[in-house]
Amino acid sequence: MVSARVLLCLCCASFSSAALAQQPDLSETQIKSSALGGSLYLLSGAGGNMAALLGQDGVLLVDADFGALAQKITAQLRTLGATGGPRFLIDTHYHFDHTDGNAAFAAGGATLIATGELRDRLATGNTIGNGGAIAREQPPSPAAALPLITYESELTLHLDGEEVRVHHYPHAHTDGDSVVYFSAAKVVHMGDIYVRYGFPFIDTNGGGNVRGMIAACEDVLSHATEGTRIIPGHGEVATSADLREYTQMLKDTSALVQHALEQGETLAQMQKEQLLGAFSERYSPPKAFVDTAAFTESLYHSLAPLRPRHGPVRRPPR
Numbered sequence: 391m392v393s394a395r396v397l398l399c400l401c402c403a404s405f406s407s408a409a410l411a412q413q414p415d416l417s418e419t420q421i422k423s424s425a426l427g428g429s430l431y432l433l434s435g436a437g438g439n440m441a442a443l444l445g446q447d448g449v450l451l452v453d454a455d456f457g458a459l460a461q462k463i464t465a466q467l468r469t470l471g472a473t474g475g476p477r478f479l480i481d482t483h484y485h486f487d488h489t490d491g492n493a494a495f496a497a498g499g500a501t502l503i504a505t506g507e508l509r510d511r512l513a514t515g516n517t518i519g520n521g522g523a524i525a526r527e528q529p530p531s532p533a534a535a536l537p538l539i540t541y542e543s544e545l546t547l548h549l550d551g552e553e554v555r556v557h558h559y560p561h562a563h564t565d566g567d568s569v570v571y572f573s574a575a576k577v578v579h580m581g582d583i584y585v586r587y588g589f590p591f592i593d594t595n596g597g598g599n600v601r602g603m604i605a606a607c608e609d610v611l612s613h614a615t616e617g618t619r620i621i622p623g624h625g626e627v628a629t630s631a632d633l634r635e636y637t638q639m640l641k642d643t644s645a646l647v648q649h650a651l652e653q654g655e656t657l658a659q660m661q662k663e664q665l666l667g668a669f670s671e672r673y674s675p676p677k678a679f680v681d682t683a684a685f686t687e688s689l690y691h692s693l694a695p696l697r698p699r700h701g702p703v704r705r706p707p708r
Contacts, residue, residue, distance in 0.1 A: 565597025586625025
């Protein structure tokens with residue numbers, strides 16, 4: 391799970407460019423791993439959760455954490471039986487705590503894979519934010535950190551007997567999210583479309599929208615079984631039941647904000663009356679990354695204006 395210090399930095403109201411350049415001290419951070427069955431492993435460091443598929447065809451890594459941890463991640467892969475760093479690296483979305491290691495792994499020979507929207511946001515930089523209290527500048531990434539392969543709808547990799555499907559869910563957590571399905575292992579990596587630290591962060595500045603998050607969660611659930619294990623962007627591995635509860639929370643809170651909008655309420659009024667207060671105990675713990683007021687902002691900025699098309703891209707015929 392992401393460290394408390396990194397989350398605390400992220401939840402501050404705004405950041406200067408100078409502050410962004412100051413990477414967190416990761417000298418004491420250790421890379422932990424746990425088996426997911428077969429040759430698939432969960433890795434965690436200081437950023438988002440990673441998944442690693444090991445085998446004779448090379449290592450496939452999902453998400454890159456911080457660049458300062460690249461050597462430690464590679465070392466952990468070696469302890470699990472890999473002969474080196476990743477051959478393929480899939481980014482689930484553009485945020486720095488999931489992509490900062492791109493350049494380091496690319497220098498080691500990894501081929502970077504992501505949506506075109508993600509590549510564009512890495513290339514140009516962006517103000518990560520929910521349209522209100524949460525905002526942080528992410529400057530343009532160097533050319534070496536940009537994905538070499540981009541896709542529009544779905545991409546499939548065949549490695550060591552595992553079918554790895556990478557599916558684009560636009561306008562969910564961001565506009566360029568990928569969910570990675572490990573078919574044989576019955577494991578799904580959802581990136582930050584699904585998190586377990588409380589209310590999720592919706593990057594409305596980066597094309598995110600709660601309606602797209604709901605659509606993505608419902609699509610994942612439609613392809614999951616009770617035995618499917620779900621890797622969130624942050625937090626412990628979950629079940630379909632966990633994801634179903636989270637999806638219902640997104641629906642219920644969105645319905646409350648939508649109704650308030652239809653009654654002509656302003657964002658300030660919703661926050662003052664604590665419209666989402668009934669969900670605070672479960673989803674807004676003390677010092678939460680996204681507290682109830684910030685999540686209300688996220689829903690307001692998702693639902694109030696007309697937004698681009700959201701939901702999963704139509705799956706190609708199989």
